[in-house]
Amino acid sequence: MMIGGKEIEVMGIISPDDFNSGRCFQFGGGCSAILSSSQAAKKCFSNPFKSVCKLSSKENKQNSFQSCKPRHDPYAPRIHLENESFFWLLRNLGRSTENLPPDSLVMLRPDKNHQWLFNKNCFPVVDVVIDPHLVYYLRPHQKEGITFLYECVMGMRVNGRCGAILADEMGLGKTLQCISLIWTLQCQGPYGGKPIVKKTLIVTPGSLVNNWKKEFQKWLGIERIKIFTVDQDHKVEEFTKSPFYSVLIISYEMLLRSLDQIKNVKFDLLICDEGHRLKNSTIKTTTALISLSCEKRIILTGTPVQNDLQEFFTLIDFVNPGILGSLSAYRKIYEEPIIISRQPSASEEERELGEQRAAELTCLTGLFILRRTQEVINQYLPPKIENVVFCRPGALQIALYRKLLNSQAVRFCLQGLLENTSHLICIGALKKLCNHPCLLFGSIKEKESNSTWDESEERNLYEGLMNVFPADYNPIMFTEEESGKLQVLSKLLAVIRELRPAEKVVLVSNYTRTLDILQEVCKRHGYAYTRLDGQTPISQRQQIVDGFNSKYSSDFIFLLSSKAGGVGLNLIGGSHLILYDIDWNPATDIQAMSRVWRDGQKHPVHIYRLLTTGTIEEKIYQRQISKQGLSGAVVDLSKTSDHIQFSVEELKNLFTLHESSHCVTHDLLDCECTGENHTGDSLEKLPVSRNCQLGPHQQKSDSLKPLSMSQLKQWRHFPGDHLNLTDPFLERIRENVSFFFQNITNQTTAI
Ligand SMILES: Nc1ncnc2c1ncn2[C@@H]1O[C@H](COP(=O)(O)OP(=O)(O)OP(=O)(O)O)[C@@H](O)[C@H]1O
Numbered sequence: 001m002m003i004g005g006k007e008i009e010v011m012g013i014i015s016p017d018d019f020n021s022g023r024c025f026q027f028g029g030g031c032s033a034i035l036s037s038s039q040a041a042k043k044c045f046s047n048p049f050k051s052v053c054k055l056s057s058k059e060n061k062q063n064s065f066q067s068c069k070p071r072h073d074p075y076a077p078r079i080h081l082e083n084e085s086f087f088w089l090l091r092n093l094g095r096s097t098e099n100l101p102p103d104s105l106v107m108l109r110p111d112k113n114h115q116w117l118f119n120k121n122c123f124p125v126v127d128v129v130i131d132p133h134l135v136y137y138l139r140p141h142q143k144e145g146i147t148f149l150y151e152c153v154m155g156m157r158v159n160g161r162c163g164a165i166l167a168d169e170m171g172l173g174k175t176l177q178c179i180s181l182i183w184t185l186q187c188q189g190p191y192g193g194k195p196i197v198k199k200t201l202i203v204t205p206g207s208l209v210n211n212w213k214k215e216f217q218k219w220l221g222i223e224r225i226k227i228f229t230v231d232q233d234h235k236v237e238e239f240t241k242s243p244f245y246s247v248l249i250i251s252y253e254m255l256l257r258s259l260d261q262i263k264n265v266k267f268d269l270l271i272c273d274e275g276h277r278l279k280n281s282t283i284k285t286t287t288a289l290i291s292l293s294c295e296k297r298i299i300l301t302g303t304p305v306q307n308d309l310q311e312f313f314t315l316i317d318f319v320n321p322g323i324l325g326s327l328s329a330y331r332k333i334y335e336e337p338i339i340i341s342r343q344p345s346a347s348e349e350e351r352e353l354g355e356q357r358a359a360e361l362t363c364l365t366g367l368f369i370l371r372r373t374q375e376v377i378n379q380y381l382p383p384k385i386e387n388v389v390f391c392r393p394g395a396l397q398i399a400l401y402r403k404l405l406n407s408q409a410v411r412f413c414l415q416g417l418l419e420n421t422s423h424l425i426c427i428g429a430l431k432k433l434c435n436h437p438c439l440l441f442g443s444i445k446e447k448e449s450n451s452t453w454d455e456s457e458e459r460n461l462y463e464g465l466m467n468v469f470p471a472d473y474n475p476i477m478f479t480e481e482e483s484g485k486l487q488v489l490s491k492l493l494a495v496i497r498e499l500r501p502a503e504k505v506v507l508v509s510n511y512t513r514t515l516d517i518l519q520e521v522c523k524r525h526g527y528a529y530t531r532l533d534g535q536t537p538i539s540q541r542q543q544i545v546d547g548f549n550s551k552y553s554s555d556f557i558f559l560l561s562s563k564a565g566g567v568g569l570n571l572i573g574g575s576h577l578i579l580y581d582i583d584w585n586p587a588t589d590i591q592a593m594s595r596v597w598r599d600g601q602k603h604p605v606h607i608y609r610l611l612t613t614g615t616i617e618e619k620i621y622q623r624q625i626s627k628q629g630l631s632g633a634v635v636d637l638s639k640t641s642d643h644i645q646f647s648v649e650e651l652k653n654l655f656t657l658h659e660s661s662h663c664v665t666h667d668l669l670d671c672e673c674t675g676e677n678h679t680g681d682s683l684e685k686l687p688v689s690r691n692c693q694l695g696p697h698q699q700k701s702d703s704l705k706p707l708s709m710s711q712l713k714q715w716r717h718f719p720g721d722h723l724n725l726t727d728p729f730l731e732r733i734r735e736n737v738s739f740f741f742q743n744i745t746n747q748t749t750a751i
């Protein structure tokens, strides 16, 4: 037949199933054909390798096993599942488990196809056994993770591909899993026991370089493995010249600067920590890493990777180049049909096609992506008491808030008369005001002294505002009473100090200026503090973290800028975490909260999220827990409010101050309780009225996902003047609080 001037001949017929799934477009035939080599071997190579390695010959087998033994005993008795929990229980109780049988963790043996491909020298096949020294400490999910990573990088899961993405949620010990893998591959291999890896490159955000080194030392001591970390005083050349070191740890920034030297080294394994930053193929870091010839690549990330199909492609293509074909083919086969199928206007046919393509994509990539949620370690963690605290605004805050809402700038915004970004300036001013009026005062003064003041948009916003401040207002002499949240914070710190003198607090804000105020509060009350923000030199960060976590440190408070240091940090020295302000992106807040409730934490963890009642902060919170907050790729740290589009209706809602409500969020929950007696219902009892919006395949409980309205409804609800507040911390701050939500996870002897 003729199509578009071309003569076409039909060579074969594609089954509807193959077309709908997109399988027919895949190189090698898609998910079902890419497969692990064991299955592939069964299909393609029934038994053509009798002669290869001659493994079937008994004699040869015996000889080879005699000369070549596994490094550790693979037959050490394995602990049964029920014993295993007993084992963990003993360990958690600090009891000796030395007399219990040692556990052995043995990796999958390569199949014949793998041997044919990778064992050209016909070495005897030897069991690869994880060092019992490490196995002793590994959690069950970590054992599974190490097995997974081993199979991926050995090319046993996807024929000829050696990449993996470990996307476990925060705090699950991705670092330990990688360390175990590196240590194993550096000492062992399935063919004649020959090590698989000589040199490993670990690229990580600057603030975590030393954390990696510390983790290596924690799990392997300083003798077993030699680690080199790159910093100002230790250059890559030193690593290159010395045969001594086998692992190079470097920050993403340093990597770019030292790329030429790094290219001179042959790395066998590449690990990119917090690797979701490679989601954009055009940024320099990604191109630099792609240019390294190492084919065993692992991305570690706590952020779900499937939210944006473009970014997903880049990450997949980085670890297993070419597995999804070209970008343009990927777009046609997967991205377009999937996106179309999710639009409300999609026809039944489009919806089905999109779903099948999505299923095929998940199946294909699921072979080398592993994600477990925090639930798997909950049982090892102490109780967590989360509180959302609605603080009454101070009188000055209310007066200024009203004035701002009446400004010409806000009115123009609501009439749609101003440019797109003007509302962001108004929102910024309201957020500052909620933190403390002196921040707003400072901004106005700064702008006024600027030569462009007369034409600036801020002028329309700030006009007449100075008259609301007392005539002799001095921002340096700010008082706690001027801000509802600061008053609550101050009382909270005092009660923690009094009731739990040995415990410490992590105090988080997104703004450096706000941290300055909080720092001043620490000084005024004589609280010892330490601080980590964007300006803290990378070389000092680990030291600051270690200092705080040490039981000998006298620091009471850790001031943390969530944007600067949120990801990857372990702040288990603190057991109280206070989020002083709220971000549009729930991921920023969730990241910060996960810094203290993690493995190693000894005390019950108390989390306080402070919001100013009736203000924009409540609106942002509502957005986080509502449908809008969940849709799209919001669970991504790089997304800021600049990405958010607001309708005029939404802006109207944002720019309203609810002065008479105790808690607008509670009013919106449609909760029958009057706030008097609602002490939360167990999740089993209540039908979950509205599930998460991200689609059925994403619904598995995921603690990175923001709380939903229906979950919040199941928390405990108390008005500030509730008579029976059993929590002594809340009791002390109630005077300035209009409403509380509270939830307790892992409740045993909490509070
Ligand atoms: N099996 C274990 N037993 C005790 N502590 C552990 C274990 N595994 C990990 N840890 C500790 O848990 C903490 C968190 O681990 P790690 O920093 O590797 O988490 P992560 O998965 O990288 O999280 P994030 O995504 O936040 O970076 C570390 O202090 C680590 O030493």
Ligand SMILES: [Mg+2]
Pocket: 174, 175, 273, 568
């Ligand atoms: Mg980490």
